[in-house]
Amino acid sequence: MTNVYQLPRKDDVQAAAATWVAAIDRGLTVSEERQLQCWLAASSAHSVAMQEMTEHWEGLDVLERLAKLFPEASNSSAAASNPFSDWLTAGLSVAAIALFMVVTVAFWQTSLVPVYSGNIEKMATGVGQRTTYRLSDGSQLTLNTDTNIEINFTKYYRDIYLDKGELHIQVAKDRERPLRVFSNDKLVQAVGTAFNVELLRSGDVELVVTEGIVNTSRIEKKAGRVMSAASKVIESPILSQVKPGKRVVLSNDEPEVHALDARDVQSVLSWQRGELVFRGERLDDALREVERYTNQELILKDQSLAEVKIAGLFRTGDVKGLLASLEKNFSIKSRLIDSNKFELYKNN
Template sequence: MNNIHQFTSKELILEKASQWISAIDRGLTKEEQEQFKLWMLQSTAHQNAVYELAQLWDDLSVLNELSVLFPNKQPANSKTKPAYVFGMAASIVAALMMCSYLLLNIDSNFNKNLAKVNYTKIYKTKVGEQATYVLPDGTIVQLNTNSSLEVAYSQGRRQLLLSRGEGRFNVAKDASRPFSVMAGDKSFTALGTVFNVQRNTSSDLELVVTEGKVMITDPSVAVNADDFKAYQQADNNNHEIRQINANIVISGEKAIIEQSVTKPITQLSVDDVQRDLAWQNGMLIFNGEQLVDALNEVSRYTATRFELSSDELARIKVAGVFKAGDVAGLLESLQNNFSIEHERLGEHVVSLKYQKKS
């Protein structure tokens, strides 16, 4: 008997659209392309939801993929065009405006060419806030809630320090300057890649690679340009990789580091990747987590903390998709699906317990 309870939501279309956007950014298989086309053609509401989210997405590859899957087949002088064509145009314009805005907001008081070589800055997000930044070399960084990232570029190296939180890194290729993110007591060096790092504590970290390779090392291991070229071709059986006690993680894999020890690297399914990276669409996806763990994840995006009345309540397994920080929607779903009532004990504390039977 399945003891995982499915949440219901009033915004299932938007939630499904966010999953498709995430999948497009990762790259659709031929089978997924057909499934996506069928889903899009089922209703204009599906199309509108996808293009609405595409306007907010930080990667133009999504827009490019959409234009390939749904090209404008109407003659240039046609008076009537499908709704999604106009949505596509709006999405492209919005995305270009977003990119322009981000680029203009990079400090304009320094020489841009010099900044590509020597650049230092600290980026932060508040609890519940997410932000995207374009670095001088073209690298795109997306920070999750309550994160802090220090960037230090020099002539021979691009070094970043994630002192708190979580970030997605779409790294601009530059073989002459390796790109490394330090978090806790580990360093993550991009070998031509897009990857996500979550820092839970100084010794507990998570890495998800969605493109290319990432090498995990101790921060004391300095990777120069010559090393970088060799490591790009290496795998975990390589002598040099073993010698520096490193781990290579490739696209579609996840590494969990607990108490400074890298656990065996795992291969992720498409659903696993979407669930781990749903925050990039402002969503949270649960698939069988205990309620206490799900609530801890929700609390990362809000000042609200939850108190559970019993261990039995804490161990309920849940599944569903939610907007990050939507505490009201969460409480409504708990009431409707589990008969769990809530009581506010203060501005930021919510007590949960089973509803009394009348």
């Protein structure tokens, strides 16, 4: 029979050391002191991890506070059996190392959480704006018009809250820290993929996956903000696993899944090029899409025009170009009835 031993990962060792620092800071019990001594003696990796961190710090000048924790450290016999014996010979004590970790816990947390250090970062675009960000984890995030998000990257997760609008993200791979997008009470989670998420006017969430596999879930809401404990796995069943070339509308019912061909995907992502591509959409739906990029309102005088199917490529925000095309191809005229409001009607 072969025994397989799981070696501790470096991150786990460092996380355990940080936990001990917090305990030392508030004061160890007798039982905890024994447990700490056992942990230090259990593996040379534990002492090596602490030694590596001391290289980031100079001027340890206050040692008395913790020196009493390990009085035996000064005995030669103890030093001979203690994994820190080499350090003690160099004049460093376990207490000194522990003090270093207490003082530098903020630095250590920053090194484990390279993006925003657990602080929430807000980003937004105005009407008609489009912005691309290179996040600190290497992901590329693009925000569409009139979009509000919050970002909170932690040690365990990379979280984005989409409160309004639309985003596309090319996710940098990090299997230890999944990236999650929350919108309304919907959750989209991935490791290293590319996908587009839009919060629709109805409150539903539209997901289009262009690379990799993305899981979707429904989660609990509280006081208008999703509950997303960054250090915990959300215990929500997976609604769907979405593959490339799929469009999913997440509502309060079962997810609606639609297959997209390559041209459909390009149409969905055309906003990244500053374009709107219509391929037989209803006129009323097309007008609502155009309105997202401008402060102008487009009203149908005759609701029968809503069923007209249109196709073509338009620049985002180019209302005049759209109106000219409608008049030329469908005999649908327009007139300005307010400073920012057009009425569309059939030219009989």
